[in-house]
Amino acid sequence: MSERKKRKPGETREKLMSAALTLVGKGRHFASLGIREVTRQAGVVPTSFYRHFRNMDDLGLQLVDELGLVLRRMMREARANVLQADKLIEESVGIFISHAQANRSFFLFMAQGLAGESRAIQDGIRSEMRYFASELANDLQRLKLVDHLCDGDLEMTCDLVVRSVAFSLTDLMGVSAEDEYQVEQIRKRTCRFLQLIFVGAAHWDNKHL
Amino acid sequence: MSERKKRKPGETREKLMSAALTLVGKGRHFASLGIREVTRQAGVVPTSFYRHFRNMDDLGLQLVDELGLVLRRMMREARANVLQADKLIEESVGIFISHAQANRSFFLFMAQGLAGESRAIQDGIRSEMRYFASELANDLQRLKLVDHLCDGDLEMTCDLVVRSVAFSLTDLMGVSAEDEYQVEQIRKRTCRFLQLIFVGAAHWDNKHL
DNA sequence: ACAAGTTGTGTACGACTGTACACATAGCTG
DNA sequence: CAGCTATGTGTACAGTCGTACACAACTTGT
Numbered sequence: 178m179s180e181r182k183k184r185k186p187g188e189t190r191e192k193l194m195s196a197a198l199t200l201v202g203k204g205r206h207f208a209s210l211g212i213r214e215v216t217r218q219a220g221v222v223p224t225s226f227y228r229h230f231r232n233m234d235d236l237g238l239q240l241v242d243e244l245g246l247v248l249r250r251m252m253r254e255a256r257a258n259v260l261q262a263d264k265l266i267e268e269s270v271g272i273f274i275s276h277a278q279a280n281r282s283f284f285l286f287m288a289q290g291l292a293g294e295s296r297a298i299q300d301g302i303r304s305e306m307r308y309f310a311s312e313l314a315n316d317l318q319r320l321k322l323v324d325h326l327c328d329g330d331l332e333m334t335c336d337l338v339v340r341s342v343a344f345s346l347t348d349l350m351g352v353s354a355e356d357e358y359q360v361e362q363i364r365k366r367t368c369r370f371l372q373l374i375f376v377g378a379a380h381w382d383n384k385h386l
Numbered sequence: 387m388s389e390r391k392k393r394k395p396g397e398t399r400e401k402l403m404s405a406a407l408t409l410v411g412k413g414r415h416f417a418s419l420g421i422r423e424v425t426r427q428a429g430v431v432p433t434s435f436y437r438h439f440r441n442m443d444d445l446g447l448q449l450v451d452e453l454g455l456v457l458r459r460m461m462r463e464a465r466a467n468v469l470q471a472d473k474l475i476e477e478s479v480g481i482f483i484s485h486a487q488a489n490r491s492f493f494l495f496m497a498q499g500l501a502g503e504s505r506a507i508q509d510g511i512r513s514e515m516r517y518f519a520s521e522l523a524n525d526l527q528r529l530k531l532v533d534h535l536c537d538g539d540l541e542m543t544c545d546l547v548v549r550s551v552a553f554s555l556t557d558l559m560g561v562s563a564e565d566e567y568q569v570e571q572i573r574k575r576t577c578r579f580l581q582l583i584f585v586g587a588a589h590w591d592n593k594h595l
Numbered sequence: 596a597c598a599a600g601t602t603g604t605g606t607a608c609g610a611c612t613g614t615a616c617a618c619a620t621a622g623c624t625g
Numbered sequence: 626c627a628g629c630t631a632t633g634t635g636t637a638c639a640g641t642c643g644t645a646c647a648c649a650a651c652t653t654g655t
Contacts, residue, residue, distance in 0.1 A: 189633075206417035206503035213612060222634055224614075229632090232613095285501075291556055292497040294415035299560060337579050340553045341546065347500055351508060370546050377586025398603075422642060431604050433644075438602090441643095 190229040192219040194240055197233075201289065202282035207237060208294040234295045240286060241301035247283050248305055251276045252312060262320055266371045273342060274364055278354050285350050291343070306343065310335040323375075325382055334378045341370045399438040401428040403449055406442075410498065411491035416446060417503040443504045449495060450510035456492050457514055460485040461521060471529055475580045482551060483573055487563050494559050500552070515552065519544040532584075534591055543587045550579045 196219035201207055210233060216223045230236040251272065259268045277284045290302045313335040317323050323331060345367040352359040405428035410416055419442060425432045439445040460481065468477045486493045499511045523544040526532050532540060554576040561568040 204503060204505075206415065206501075208415035208418040209503060211612065212614085223612090224616095224635085225633055227614080288501040292415075292494075292501065292559070294413060294418060296413075296560075303560075333575070333578055334582065336575075337550065337582060340579075341549065344549045344553055350501070351505075351512075366542070366545075369542055370549075373543065373546060373586040373590060374582065375586070376589050377582040377584070380585050380589045381582060420642065421644085432642090433605085433646090434603055436644080 189219070189221055189225055192221060193226060193229060194236060194243070195219075197236055197240065198282040198286060201286050207233075207286055207289050234297060237290070237293075237295055237298045238301060240283075241290070241298055241305065244283055244287055244302070245305050245308075247276070247280050248309060252309070256316065262322060265322075266368050266375070270342070270364055270367050270371065274349065274360065274367075277346060277349055278360075281350070281354060284346055288343075288347050288350055306339055307336075310339040313338065323378055326378060330378075330381060334374065334381075337374055338371055341374065342367060345370070398428070398430055398434055401430060402435060402438060403445060403452070404428075406445055406449065407491040407495060410495050416442075416495055416498050443506060446499070446502075446504055446507045447510060449492075450499070450507055450514065453492055453496055453511070454514050454517075456485070456489050457518060461518070465525065471531060474529075474531075475577050475584070479551070479573055479576050479580065483558065483569065483576075486555060486558055487569075490559070490563060493555055497552070497556050497559055515548050516545075519548040522547060532587055535587060539587075539590060543583065543590075546583055547580055550583065551576060554579070 193215055197207070197210060197215050200210055200214065200218055212226050212233060213223050215233075215236070216226050230239070254276075255269050255272045258272060259265050287302055287305075290298045293299055310332065314331050317331065317335065323334070326334065345363055348363045348366075349360065352363070354360070402424055406416070406419060406424050409419055409423065409427055421435050421442060422432050424442075424445070425435050439448070463485075464478050464481045467481060468474055496511055496514075499507045502508055519541065523540050526540065526544065532543070535543065554572055557572045557575075558569065561572070563569070
């Protein structure tokens with residue numbers, strides 16, 4: 178038998194996951210990826226796949242878990258860098274966009290998964306977004322910026338914020354990362370969206386009925 | 387050779403398109419559909435496909451065109467039914483949801499296409515959304531509801547509205563059409579999103595800088 | 596009515612797919 | 626050291642894929 182490469186434990190597993198991400202990054206849709214294709218990209222024999230995943234959906238689910246880590250890292254950085262409240266939106270959107278560029282394939286995978294073909298992956302991503310929104314609500318409450326809102330309305334506002342940012346993600350994934358002009362347009366537009374939402378939140382109570 | 391069924395002109399073409407939609411409606415992702423699969427669902431021999439489409443992307447593009455018609459029909463109905471401005475949001479969201487249920491597969495296809503693997507389809511759907519937003523801006527201007535906004539800000543507001551509704555579409559596609567409780571939740575939540583946005587728009591000018 | 600064009604059918608083929616199985620190697624535990 | 630388990634390899638096979646080609650049947654224009 179041909180020689181066996183030395184490997185660290187779990188190396189192939191990672192190679193397979195990042196191979197799938199690479200293919201997604203090249204413009205493929207996750208739902209259209211096949212086992213052989215992924216193993217080929219990973220430089221591994223097809224049957225190795227089954228040592229780590231039951232099928233492609235399983236791999237997708239584990240990618241969602243890793244996506245959670247990426248998002249948490251991003252949140253941590255945002256919390257550390259957003260000190261004064263006046264530039265809160267600009268800073269946060271900037272950090273979001275730079276993370277989205279740095280982990281382009283991951284965020285591409287996330288954007289795809291929202292309307293993907295595996296219900297489990299959909300739910301996973303949706304759950305990450307819900308967590309994100311609730312953390313955002315926590316932060317806003319801590320900063321006392323919107324303390325006139327009841328819990329439900331604060332949650333709704335954060336939900337809308339997260340959705341708007343997620344939709345901007347789709348825009349961002351549609352342009353080349355080097356096209357700085359387009360990226361800047363998306364950044365500005367996203368900021369304006371969030372400003373509009375927060376203006377709405379600031380004047381919300383009288384409309385609450 | 388076996389007998390040839392009588393057919394109307396363009397019948398197979400329609401059968402192929404609705405076969406693709408049917409498969410999407412069954413939970414498949416458009417990007418993962420194959421020619422053979424679609425022709426099988428349409429009850430047609432594989433090679434017939436090429437009489438009408440160059441490849442699956444081509445079929446997708448033609449679906450986007452049909453999607454445009456569906457959206458325009460929806461807009462027309464909304465304009466006809468929304469007479470008094472006070473229930474504008476509730477009426478519009480209601481009409482949107484009932485159309486989304488009635489053409490579930492179409493809207494599923496739309497939600498998928500936003501982050502799909504064909505750039506052309508992405509652009510097509512994005513362009514439909516832009517058209518939708520600009521028509522909405524027209525209507526709002528005609529109703530004189532937001533005449534304190536400059537053109538750019540009105541356009542941005544409408545864009546955000548359309549995006550929020552489109553995102554709600556993803557929610558809606560995630561629940562069974564018969565689950566009336568969930569659908570009602572989505573309806574209410576979407577209305578609140580739009581109310582929040584319009585409250586923001588009503589108080590926007592002072593923040594405009 | 597006949598020629599031309601259009602649309603659907605049947606057959607064919609090479610490439611690719613998922614996955615089963617037996618086997619080899621590495622690392623861990625005793 | 627022996628043996629066990631986890632992990633990677635190679636081979637194999639039946640099913641599916643996209644698509645090329647020749648042919649049939651219907652539609653249309655003249």
